[in-house]
Amino acid sequence: MTFSDRLVGIVDYRAGNIHSIENAFETLGARVTFVRQEADIASVTHLVLPGVGAFGHCAEKLQATGLVAPLHRAVFDERRPLLGICVGMQLLADHGEEAGGHDGLGWLGGTVRAMTAPTPAIRIPHVGWNDVRFEEDFGGFSVGDAPDFYFDHSFAYREPRDGRVIGSCDHGGRFAAIVGAGNVVAVQFHPEKSQSSGMRFLTGFLAM
Amino acid sequence: MLKKRIIPKLLIKHRALGAVTRPVLVTTRGYRDIREVGDPVSQAKIYEAHLADELIVLNIDGTGLAGDETMLGLIERLATETFMPLAVGGGVRSCDDFGMLLARGADKITINRAAVENPALIAEAAKRYGAQCVVVSIDYRTIDGRPEVFVGHAAEPTGLDVLDFARRVHDLGAGEIVLTSADRDGGGSGIDLVVLRAVADAVPIPVIASGGCGLASHFTDAFLEGRAEGVAAGTFFCFRDQNPMQARAHIRNAGIPIRMEV
């Protein structure tokens, strides 16, 4: 399958590692552009919301771009596929508890809560490669597959209100690693850093 | 289940070649003897082919990061030419430095001297970027039986006890600690398991062991006895008939969970 007709718009709100994501999609054969203002959304076929940093800091930066409403239209009215990555996934929640609490976009509902360590063997932040158990088929993976992806986070998305858990992961308790609702899919791990598993997952997103 | 990590360490020096400055990859022994071993981008690609779990990239020239386009350009090249999680450090002094490196493609930032001289930076960076972006790199030497924190390429003593300092940086908000025995650096005689275990037991955050790998069994010791979450190695992969795929098989055979994808 060729993806040369896909134009991936990566939202650049100065809070994400956009180069690696760009690299990944270009390697898969898609074209990539950066979304910094509303006009950039026009010809994009797929949207990516990255996120590296503290929840509140990222939420503020995103609001400051003025892109939230146009993105909402593109995703929910025009139904363009959206991929949220790491904090970009968390921002889709109603609320994040990090650093005293901050509102999210509320597009998938739910809450982002601190991860806890039931035993000393579990360390927070959750950093490294962990297996994601697929509850449904997605992105070339089937129900029951449990490939490893790279995680680096201290907060996790709890049961989204409007979405379903496509893949879960266990670190001191199971949490949502992949959530989805319609044309929105969001991942806690970094597919652009997860080598072959990540590339396979991104292929699934491009196929949407 | 979370896997343990094999983390090749890339030490970078700036080398002037005529009018051009380029980054070269080096290894060290005791933080002093420096040996050039290759091109950083070439080596990163090789480690990526070997499915290393992440990379630590450290500028050991001691120069500040702001305005260091050689280093920033290197990070950008690594982020665009490989798909490796990158922890980057060397000369990071301020929150803006964090932002600069993250923007160029780093996933995590390590600080060393700054953690000692300006510990408030840990809290500030953790607040803005999240603890998962903040890695404190603790170098130590054992003086009169006590592990003491050293800075400046492990040449300057600080008088700080390693355990106390580890607890302190965690309290301030660090997400991970890289613990390096400067005495054992590049020596191949094994990781210092006693101090490693003490630090790992003292903090609830991941500890990455570094300094002294000479055999694959040193990795397994660090994971089992030392309770490390990751082992960083520089010299080991450069100068032995070894690579991350061989090391991980050895680790797996010891019953330790590690990524075995091909």
Add this chain to the structure above:
Amino acid sequence: MKRCVPCGLPETHETIAFDGEGVCNICRGQEFRNDQIDWDAQKQSLDAIISEHRGKHDYDCIVPFSGGKDSTWTLYYLVKEFGLKPLVVRFDHGFMRPNLEENALKTTRELGVDILSFRPNWKVVQRLMLQSFLEKGDFCWHCHTGIFSYPMWIALEKKIPLIIWGEPSAEYTAYFSYDQAEEVDEKRFNRYINLGISADDMFVRLGGAVDPRDLKPYSYPPLRDLRALNYRSICLGSYVKWNAKEQSEIIARELGWQGDEVENVPPQYRYEKIECYMQGVRDYIKYIKRGYSRPSHLVALDIRAGRMTRNEGQHLIEEYEGKRPPSLDIFLDFVGMTEEEFLEVAMSHQVSPFVFEPGKTQPGAKTADFDQWSRQGAMSREAAQAVLSRWREQQMQMDAKTD
């Protein structure tokens, strides 16, 4: 040392991992290869790849060739089964044995093919052998990299996009598995071939001792140039089920290909590793580092093919493995080292948990063609000593104890 229950390979074998039943990943890979792959479908894929390229360029494909059993059978198969017009490309490492040269001549005359051969600068080769032996415990860096890079440069130069190699690495190690396409590309070069050192890295490590152009035959061409050519570099063994023993019987019968005795290898294995007169030294170094060598490897292959039991193999291993090869004297001349220095270097690369005991080594027998192996071009002691001293200064202390 822990060993695979069926095949006996020890835990020091590169990438070997044992599952819950004590079976190694390479044995499991063979099971997958035998039971799970639709070889008819694979053959059809190969047919498609070949028709895509046939007749469109000066040659239908490049076949990298040494004259050993694998490349000979690959060439034979492509010419006889597909009637292809290949360009045979041979990287001559400098240690070809007389019988092997005879085989190569016979094969290429019998099959009727053009052959291009390249032998690199010996002085550069010597320097590379010494450097890679010191730093990686494997003196064959020039050969590993040259064999896999040089044909790619020819592909670019002559605009021949299809390159067909022999067996996939998944036959012998777990750097790749049979359930994935093992393309013979730069990723594989970095993962499996170049000992973790690219030509750029080697240039830095040599500290300016060679002209950068001297390393071109060992460097992998830029990906963008290969992509512009629309290159496709594949293992025949990904599309046709590999059977080395049977294949060597076919080429013996059809081409008059002849096996040879190899230092410290049981005589029934006359089809394996007959190309290079440094093979004995390679195998000996492997034994010093890892505690097993060619006989164990060959017995493991026979066990997996159902031709032998572990017990039967054990006798062969005990009788032939770990002996000092006569060719070591030639190697020592080439790199200007004494045997004590050689052992010091080899032992510094030990793979845990094996520990080599030098005093126990038995001498191995010479092969019949030993006196025909050229000793031309010894390295001066002074030159070698300079490199060795530099290595010793940077050498890691090997006072580590093993389990």
